[in-house]
Amino acid sequence: MNFRANIIILLSLFMYSITGNAQADGGQVIATATLGQEHAVMMVNPSPTTVGIVTVIVRVSAGLLPAQSFLTAHGASGDAPIQCALSDDPDGLGQRAMIECSDASRWTLSARVTTPHGDIELKGEFQVAPAPPKWQSQSPWILAWVPIAGILYIRQVARRHAKHYDASVESFLPTRNF
Amino acid sequence: MNAPATIWSAWNFLAPFTFVACAILIVYWRGWRRLHRAMPARWGWRRGSFFSAGVIALWIALQSPIDALASWLLAAHMTQHFLLTMIVPPLLLLGWPMPPFLAGVPRWLSRDMLGPILAWPRAQQVGMRLTHPVTGWLAMVLLTWGWHLPVTYQLALEVPAWHVVEHMCFLWGGILFWWSVVAPYPWRSPWPRMAIPLYLLSADVANTIVAAILAFSPSAIYPWYESTAPIFGVSALTDQQEAAAIMWVPGQLVYLIPAVIILFSALSSTRSQRAQQFKSIALPQFSISNRRAKRQIFDVLALPVIGAALKSARVRGAIRWVMLLGALAIIADGWFGPREASTNIAGTWTWTHWRGFAAITLVAGGNLACMTCPLIAPRTFLRRFITPRFRWPRALSTKWLAAALIMAWLLSYEIWSLWDSSFATAWIIAGYFVAVTVVDLLFEGATFCKWLCPIGQYQMALSVASPMEVGMRLADVCSNCQTQDCLRGNAAAPGCGTGLFMPKKVGNLDCTFCLDCVSACPHDNIGLLTRVPFVDITQDRWRSSIGVLAKRMDFMVLLAVIAVGGFANAIAMTEPALALVQYCREWMGGNYLAVMCVVLASMIAIALPMVVASLIGSTSRVDIRMRFSHMTLSLLPLSIAMWLAHLGFHFVTGFRSALPPLQRAAQDLGVNGLGSPQWSANCCAIMPAWLIPAQLMILGAGLLVSLSLMWLRAERSIESDTRTSLPSMFAVARRGFIGMLASLCWWAIGVWIVLQPMQMRGLLNS
Numbered sequence: 047m048n049f050r051a052n053i054i055i056l057l058s059l060f061m062y063s064i065t066g067n068a069q070a071d072g073g074q075v076i077a078t079a080t081l082g083q084e085h086a087v088m089m090v091n092p093s094p095t096t097v098g099i100v101t102v103i104v105r106v107s108a109g110l111l112p113a114q115s116f117l118t119a120h121g122a123s124g125d126a127p128i129q130c131a132l133s134d135d136p137d138g139l140g141q142r143a144m145i146e147c148s149d150a151s152r153w154t155l156s157a158r159v160t161t162p163h164g165d166i167e168l169k170g171e172f173q174v175a176p177a178p179p180k181w182q183s184q185s186p187w188i189l190a191w192v193p194i195a196g197i198l199y200i201r202q203v204a205r206r207h208a209k210h211y212d213a214s215v216e217s218f219l220p221t222r223n224f
Numbered sequence: 225m226n227a228p229a230t231i232w233s234a235w236n237f238l239a240p241f242t243f244v245a246c247a248i249l250i251v252y253w254r255g256w257r258r259l260h261r262a263m264p265a266r267w268g269w270r271r272g273s274f275f276s277a278g279v280i281a282l283w284i285a286l287q288s289p290i291d292a293l294a295s296w297l298l299a300a301h302m303t304q305h306f307l308l309t310m311i312v313p314p315l316l317l318l319g320w321p322m323p324p325f326l327a328g329v330p331r332w333l334s335r336d337m338l339g340p341i342l343a344w345p346r347a348q349q350v351g352m353r354l355t356h357p358v359t360g361w362l363a364m365v366l367l368t369w370g371w372h373l374p375v376t377y378q379l380a381l382e383v384p385a386w387h388v389v390e391h392m393c394f395l396w397g398g399i400l401f402w403w404s405v406v407a408p409y410p411w412r413s414p415w416p417r418m419a420i421p422l423y424l425l426s427a428d429v430a431n432t433i434v435a436a437i438l439a440f441s442p443s444a445i446y447p448w449y450e451s452t453a454p455i456f457g458v459s460a461l462t463d464q465q466e467a468a469a470i471m472w473v474p475g476q477l478v479y480l481i482p483a484v485i486i487l488f489s490a491l492s493s494t495r496s497q498r499a500q501q502f503k504s505i506a507l508p509q510f511s512i513s514n515r516r517a518k519r520q521i522f523d524v525l526a527l528p529v530i531g532a533a534l535k536s537a538r539v540r541g542a543i544r545w546v547m548l549l550g551a552l553a554i555i556a557d558g559w560f561g562p563r564e565a566s567t568n569i570a571g572t573w574t575w576t577h578w579r580g581f582a583a584i585t586l587v588a589g590g591n592l593a594c595m596t597c598p599l600i601a602p603r604t605f606l607r608r609f610i611t612p613r614f615r616w617p618r619a620l621s622t623k624w625l626a627a628a629l630i631m632a633w634l635l636s637y638e639i640w641s642l643w644d645s646s647f648a649t650a651w652i653i654a655g656y657f658v659a660v661t662v663v664d665l666l667f668e669g670a671t672f673c674k675w676l677c678p679i680g681q682y683q684m685a686l687s688v689a690s691p692m693e694v695g696m697r698l699a700d701v702c703s704n705c706q707t708q709d710c711l712r713g714n715a716a717a718p719g720c721g722t723g724l725f726m727p728k729k730v731g732n733l734d735c736t737f738c739l740d741c742v743s744a745c746p747h748d749n750i751g752l753l754t755r756v757p758f759v760d761i762t763q764d765r766w767r768s769s770i771g772v773l774a775k776r777m778d779f780m781v782l783l784a785v786i787a788v789g790g791f792a793n794a795i796a797m798t799e800p801a802l803a804l805v806q807y808c809r810e811w812m813g814g815n816y817l818a819v820m821c822v823v824l825a826s827m828i829a830i831a832l833p834m835v836v837a838s839l840i841g842s843t844s845r846v847d848i849r850m851r852f853s854h855m856t857l858s859l860l861p862l863s864i865a866m867w868l869a870h871l872g873f874h875f876v877t878g879f880r881s882a883l884p885p886l887q888r889a890a891q892d893l894g895v896n897g898l899g900s901p902q903w904s905a906n907c908c909a910i911m912p913a914w915l916i917p918a919q920l921m922i923l924g925a926g927l928l929v930s931l932s933l934m935w936l937r938a939e940r941s942i943e944s945d946t947r948t949s950l951p952s953m954f955a956v957a958r959r960g961f962i963g964m965l966a967s968l969c970w971w972a973i974g975v976w977i978v979l980q981p982m983q984m985r986g987l988l989n990s
Contacts, residue, residue: 072295072381075451085454093382105296107455139234139292139455180979187917188975191924195931201337202935204344206950 073103076155076170081163084109088157088168097177100147102155104132104168105140110161115141121174122151132157150176234292245283249276252321255328266409267324275319282312286391295381296452298460302467305394309364310478313398317406357404357415357423364401365430367393372434374445381448401427405482417490421483428479432472439468523697523751525742534752537717537743540595547598551653557889558650567903568646569885574653575643575985577882580875583868586683590692590752593683594673595737599657603664612664616671623778627785629678634789634827638796639819643985670721673736680736685786687732689864693755694735694742695726701749702727710741710750717743726750728768731760733779758929761857762936774853784834784856787863791973792827794870798980801826833969834859841962855963858933862967865926866974869919876915877984880905919978927971934963 073091080086084107091101104115120127125148132141147153153174159166181188236242252275259267284290285307293300326334326342341347353359370376371390380390405420407413415423437445444450444460453463525531533539550573558570565571582593642648663672673680696702710726713719720726720741722734729735742750760767764774773779795801801822808818838852884901891900938960942951957964 072384072387074382075448078451080454087451087455092384105452105455107457109457139296181975184916184920184979187920188924190921191928194924194928197337197341198928198932200344200347201340202956203953204340204347206953207344207346 073101074172076172077157077168079166079168081110081161081166083107084161084163086110086159086166086168088155088170090155090172094175095147095172096175097147097150099144100174101142101144102132102157103135103140103142104157104159106159106161106166110159110163110166113141113159113161115157115159117143117145117155117157119145119147119153119155121147121149121153123149125149147174150174234289236287236291239287241283241286245279249279251328252276252279252319252324253328255324255326258327259323267320271319271324273319274315275321275324278312278315278317278319281307281315282395285312296449297456297458298446298449298453298463299466299470302470306470306474308391308394309368309398309401310475312395313402314406314478314482317399317402317408320409322408323410352414354400355403355411357413357419360401360404361423361427363397364427367397368431368434372438374447377446378448381446405486417486421487424479424483424486428476428483431475431479435468435472435475438464439472522754524692524753525751531752534739535742537740540739541601541604543596544598544601544604547596548601551598551657553889555650555654557885558646558653561646561885561889561892563645563647565644565646565649566881567885567888567901569889570646570649570653571643572878572881572885574649576874576878580871580873580878582683583686583871584875586686587689587864587868588691590690591683591687591732591735591737594680595739597680597736599660599677600664600670600673600738602657603661606661606665610665612666612668614667616667616669616675621675623675623681623776623782626676626678626681627778627782629676630681630782630785630789633678634785634793635820635823637793638823639816669723670736670738674722674734681782682786684733684735685783685860686864686867687735687737688761688860689757690732691754691757692752693732694737694739694750695729695753695755697749697751697753699727701747705747705749707746709744709746713740713744714746717741719744723769725768728766730763730765730767730770733760733767733773734769758861758933761860762933774850774857777849777853780849780853780856783860784831784852787856787860788827788831788834790863790866790870791830791970791977792823794866794977795826795830795973796823797983797985798977799983800980802983830970830973833966837962837966841966854937855966858930858937858963859967859970861929861933862923862926862970862974865922866970866977869922869974869978872922873915873919873982874985877911916978920975923971923974923978926974927967930967930970931964934960934967937963 072093073089074093074095075087075089077088078085086104086106088102088104091103102117102119104113104117106113115132116129117132118127118129128145130143130145132143135142151174152171154169154171156167156169159168177183253272256267256272256275285304290300290304290307294304295301326338329338371380371393376386376390380387403411404413404415404423413420441461441464444464446460446464449463450460453460456463458466523531525535554570554573557568561568561570565575585592636642640648642652660672660677663676664670707714708725709719711719711723717740721738722736724735724741726741726745737752739752761773764772766772770776770779805818805822808821809815812818812821834855835852838848838855841851841855883898884903884905887898887901890896890898935956938956939951942955942959943949
């Protein structure tokens with residue numbers, strides 16, 4: 047029981063620092079269009095975009111729902127364009143697809159959105175930068191031990207300077223002005 | 225705003241933060257319960273409710289549809305920020321979180337980790353400065369202004385990493401600001417309480433200025449929302465005015481209400497009441513003694529079903545017979561099945577699945593691989609009819625032979641590409657069975673396991689990292705025992721085949737987890753107990769059947785070979801190593817010679833930091849052999865991490881390749897019930913995105929343990945030299961420097977290996 051609790055507690059302490067996590071989409075708006083009073087927008091993320099998997103998000107006003115989107119993407123390399131249908135987002139706000147941008151160049155995206163009120167064409171471009179070296183993209187994981195080592199080091203320093211640290215828990219509570 | 229009705233389905237219930245929030249609440253309520261028992265008046269339900277409401281508000285801010293809408297509507301984003309800065313921090317602080325957290329975390333963590341840091345005067349100074357009202361006020365005002373500038377706001381919308389930073393700034397800035405207002409127990413404000421209304425009103429003015437700029441701006445300040453807000457039927461400007469209204473009106477209320485409450489409270493209380501209030505703030509009394517808390521030990525054998533099953537010699541024997549059937553199936557398929565290893569269970573199960581699974585269970589559980597070893601099933605059966613007559617020669621009772629066999633195993637694995645030959649694999653397993661049976665029918669005890677088995681030695685070395693060990697439940701019972709059945713055996717069960725005497729047994733080395741000692745013990749005093757991983761290799765005390773580990777050079781060489789082998793085995797599958805083999809093959813003309821040279825060269829290169837550190841390191845003033853021993857033991861965790869990262873990689877990438885060979889073998893036998901093999905699972909390795917980060921994290925964990933052991937060794941050696949406790953940090957760092965450098969070298973090699981393109985062994989395209 048205690049063993050399991052320890053694992054949960056360790057995990058919570060480790061992850062408490064990421065409570066500022068954001069799930070919302072962000073990225074780069076690359077195209078907007080209107081159909082009467084209704085609007086559509088296309089964005090890509092992550093931003094800045096590098097070689098690899100890129101998420102394309104298409105969203106339309108509620109008045110245009112339900113909508114179906116079909117995407118065509120190509121880079122400057124002259125390879126065959128990527129064509130795919132977008133799938134519905136879980137939040138019901140729009141549709142998304144993941145494409146693999148294989149070369150570092152300027153990519154062109156065009157999406158045809160079919161709605162009950164007619165079709166909308168969204169077309170835009172975005173720059174794909176070369177993929178960073180593997181050690182660079184993995185550097186947060188490579189160096190994940192450093193903060194823990196830092197805490198252990200601070201603890202060693204504190205052991206040498208703290209007074210009564212090995213007494214009961216009440217001595218852990220700072221006494222002066224706390 | 226006309227968001228579709230489906231937006232309300234955008235709750236992110238299964239996000240990692242949900243589990244984090246639950247874990248935070250568990251820790252808090254665990255500590256709160258202890259405090260409530262000691263001081264029910266001070267720690268009432270109100271405190272817990274405030275804190276829980278704060279965590280729930282935080283969860284709503286981050287995982288509800290508000291978050292999904294935040295990048296489309298400024299008003300939604302403002303609501304999210306309002307929750308993060310104005311609602312969540314005061315609620316969390318009203319729960320007085322610090323004492324419950326200290327009481328809620330495990331005792332070792334509060335005592336050994338948080339205790340020294342919190343009682344460190346410098347940490348207290350930093351704490352006082354951070355929680356000073358001036359810091360809180362500046363944090364709130366500057367962060368509010370800074371993050372509402374168009375350039376920073378736009379950056380947060382475009383780059384997810386900056387969005388995270390923005391949210392963290394708002395949350396932690398809010399906590400610093402509200403700290404002085406709430407004054408969470410047992411913190412005492414350096415300012416008089418009467419100053420807090422002014423503190424709040426001045427911050428309100430700063431907030432109102434930003435809200436007014438947003439409200440009265442003639443155009444949209446943030447270009448992002450010009451594209452996204454119309455999706456919801458509002459113009460960017462209207463959206464901005466709605467956001468300003470949220471910031472202005474509810475924002476102002478959140479500042480003004482506590483200001484009024486504090487003002488009235490301060491004016492209505494008399495001097496004596498204030499003095500009484502001040503006096504009543506006493507530090508909490510926890511029911512923890514000054515002595516080091518005894519670690520709670522969990523015993524697997526005490527569990528109702530699993531424990532009873534493991535204690536039964538019949539059940540353990542049955543498990544081994546089932547494993548034996550599996551081994552016989554592997555041998556049969558290796559001999560008579562297709563030669564292509566990836567289509568044969570001898571090729572896939574043996575090298576991809578069993579090795580990876582065994583490594584994971586060794587580190588996560590215990591030496592379950594030896595416990596379920598099918599090799600000892602035949603010998604156990606045959607010993608009913610044949611009694612071994614001989615004792616293993618004393619001259620061979622060392623680990624030298626085992627070390628040589630491991631070396632031979634590592635080399636032959638690469639030279640003959642054993643993973644790629646199901647036929648050779650089947651012969652090796654069959655030969656292994658014969659060797660174990662012959663040796664153990666000739667010699668007493670578990671001679672093969674203890675002195676010869678290279679797989680067993682490797683597994684016992686890895687189980688140094690296990691959180692489980694076979695140990696005595698109560699020391700007093702063993703000290704009064706006269707019969708020593710755990711060692712000698714009795715009519716019920718044989719004693720320990722590897723000669724371990726339970727009261728003197730330390731750690732998992734030489735323990736096969738066979739649990740014969742459990743069956744033999746007449747006092748039911750042996751259990752499968754939890755322990756602190758690696759703790760035994762920090763100790764130089766005498767241990768049963770081994771002696772002082774650091775003085776056993778044969779043992780140290782064995783562990784060094786396993787440690788170096790972990791890296792060499794992984795290097796051999798990287799593209800640069802394969803290219804080097806190809807180059808050597810062309811240069812030397814022989815394939816076997818080229819592979820052997822590359823493997824040996826890599827082993828020498830990997831061993832070099834360890835050897836050099838042993839030669840020139842100054843971890844202690846003892847002789848070079850002890851330095852080598854300490855270096856080997858300290859580097860062992862890093863090597864175990866490498867084994868785990870490497871074999872875990874094959875296990876994960878080749879996981880789906882287990883079924884098709886079984887389906888093929890079943891079809892060969894005329895059994896079609898398992899379906900047709902889908903060979904795509906055996907030709908295309910799927911590498912999940914989390915795998916490389918997980919490997920790197922495992923290596924990092926191994927490095928941390930190795931560095932800690934180096935530090936501990938250096939500290940102890942100075943303490944023994946100077947007869948002082950807690951030597952200076954500089955002295956310890958200087959003494960352990962070379963060893964730590966060697967650890968970093970090995971870690972760097974490990975990281976390099978993980979980041980290399982890998983040969984997908986055991987798969988069709990390898």
